[in-house]
Amino acid sequence: MKLTALLLNDTSLAGNHGSTLATQQIMDLAAEAGIEVVRRYSGDIDLRKVDRQGIDLVLVNGEGSLHSTSKAALGIASVPRWASEHGLAAFLINSIYQDNSAAVLEGVSGYDGIYLRDPFSAEELTRDGGVASGVVDIAMSWSPAPTKLPGSRIVVTDASGKADNKALYKFSTLSAERYFLPLRAQVPTGRSVAEARASRRLKFTLRRGFARLQKPSLDQARYGHAIADFNAFTQFLRDEAGLVVTGRYHGVCLAAALRIPFLALVSESHKTKSLLQSLGLSGRGLSREVLLEADAKTLSSFGTFSDGEMKSIEEFVNKQRVEAHKMFEAIAARVTEKGV
Numbered sequence: 366m367k368l369t370a371l372l373l374n375d376t377s378l379a380g381n382h383g384s385t386l387a388t389q390q391i392m393d394l395a396a397e398a399g400i401e402v403v404r405r406y407s408g409d410i411d412l413r414k415v416d417r418q419g420i421d422l423v424l425v426n427g428e429g430s431l432h433s434t435s436k437a438a439l440g441i442a443s444v445p446r447w448a449s450e451h452g453l454a455a456f457l458i459n460s461i462y463q464d465n466s467a468a469v470l471e472g473v474s475g476y477d478g479i480y481l482r483d484p485f486s487a488e489e490l491t492r493d494g495g496v497a498s499g500v501v502d503i504a505m506s507w508s509p510a511p512t513k514l515p516g517s518r519i520v521v522t523d524a525s526g527k528a529d530n531k532a533l534y535k536f537s538t539l540s541a542e543r544y545f546l547p548l549r550a551q552v553p554t555g556r557s558v559a560e561a562r563a564s565r566r567l568k569f570t571l572r573r574g575f576a577r578l579q580k581p582s583l584d585q586a587r588y589g590h591a592i593a594d595f596n597a598f599t600q601f602l603r604d605e606a607g608l609v610v611t612g613r614y615h616g617v618c619l620a621a622a623l624r625i626p627f628l629a630l631v632s633e634s635h636k637t638k639s640l641l642q643s644l645g646l647s648g649r650g651l652s653r654e655v656l657l658e659a660d661a662k663t664l665s666s667f668g669t670f671s672d673g674e675m676k677s678i679e680e681f682v683n684k685q686r687v688e689a690h691k692m693f694e695a696i697a698a699r700v701t702e703k704g705v
Contacts, residue, residue: 368400368421368700373444374408374437376428378562380552380569383615384428385595387459387504390689391426392557394506398693400424405557408437412447422700423448426503427460427482429614429636431473434466442472449475454700458692459503461636462486462495470495477699480692483639501692502640504618506685509599511624516605519664523547523587524612529630532653533612534583540661544605545586548613551593569593599623608668610656614640621646621678626668630656645677 372391376384392402404416408430425444430437441457448455456478463486465473470493473479478498481487487497521537521544524530537545551569552562569591576589592598602609602623609620609627614636620627621644631638631650641650649667651659670678 366399366701368697369403369419370395370400371415371417371420371423372402372405372557373410373415373423373425374428374430374441375405375426376408376430377550377553378405378407378558380550380565381615382548382550382592382595382598383504383613383618385550385553386507386615386618387426387428388553389595390503390506391424391459394503394689395424395693395696397690398697400693400697403557408440412444417451417453420453422696423453423455424696425455425457425460425476427457427462429461429634431457431460431469432463432465432634434464434469438465438469439472442469445472445475445477454703456480456696456699459501460486461634462490463635465493478692478696483636483643485635485639498695499688499692501688502618502643502685503689504615505622505640505682506689507618507622508682508686509622512603515607515625516603517542517607518605519543519608519610520602520606521545522609522611522613522616523549524630526612526632529612529632529653530583530587532657533610533630534586536610536657537586538581545583545590546601547587547591548598548615549587549591550595550598608664613637617641617644622682624670624675624678626670628656628664628667644681646674 375388377388395402425441431441445455454477457476458480459482461482474495480499480501481497482502484500487500490497519542521533524533534545537543552565572588573591576585579585606625609625612630617629617640629637629650641647
């Protein structure tokens with residue numbers, strides 16, 4: 366029996382290649398367990414406007430949103446009560462959990478299952494008195510064909526923080542072989558996207574076109590260098606990148622999955638630090654200061670993966686795929702048991 370699901374907090378609707386990857390993996394892996402995601406909404410949707418017709422369950426993609434009792438975290442914590450009022454099972458998946466209040470914990474504890482993205486988050490939830498159903502990194506369950514002939518460029522991605530963005534862009538301008546590549550993407554279309562996105566798609570197209578006429582700068586590069594399509598974006602990485610320097614969690618996910626050597630900025634959030642540790646690649650995490658001081662010799666030392674690093678990446682990706690399948694099968698079984 367096929368189950369139908371809503372996906373809330375679909376961050377790909379904001380236009381980001383990393384979130385596009387996570388959302389696609391959620392939809393594909395859920396489908397393999399007999400769960401069809403038929404409608405998707407962004408995190409700021411008014412729950413009163415959500416179309417529940419014909420829906421069996423709710424999936425909430427936590428990603429990096431559930432931290433510091435933010436507005437997004439409070440929104441995620443409000444879903445279980447809303448779902449219960451309408452007779453729907455709700456599951457939090459692929460989520461960070463960090464520095465949250467008792468109110469957020471109380472709300473989150475109402476989910477029928479809590480699947481966090483990393484061990485640090487699971488440990489913190491446990492310390493706060495919550496219970497994690499499992500730890501699954503959805504983005505890292507992606508297993509594309511490895512890149513066999515990496516490019517010659519140092520491809521530098523953007524970051525979510527202003528200071529990191531400035532540092533990464535400055536780093537990208539220090540030599541001719543470096544290229545700044547934002548993870549900004551065109552927003553998705555399709556029958557599962559319930560929210561109107563035509564204006565946002567037009568805005569992206571116009572801003573990218575205008576930026577390509579401007580003089581080089583961080584603001585110009587963040588749109589002017591953007592690649593709209595996910596497949597074209599990953600192909601660019603395969604063709605051009607010999608080393609990826611990234612300020613984003615999903616930049617690590619993409620580079621590791623494609624088997625392109627990388628360096629990552631680490632910040633106060635534990636999400637990137639935890640991923641690097643899980644991958645067995647903690648030595649590839651650097652501060653802004655260390656990165657900006659890195660010379661060509663230092664960078665070249667990170668330009669290949671050791672046999673041990675490759676093995677560690679493969680083992681981690683395989684584990685995430687297995688755990689993701691288990692998660693969606695458990696969700697399907699739980700909903701079926703409750704009587705859809």
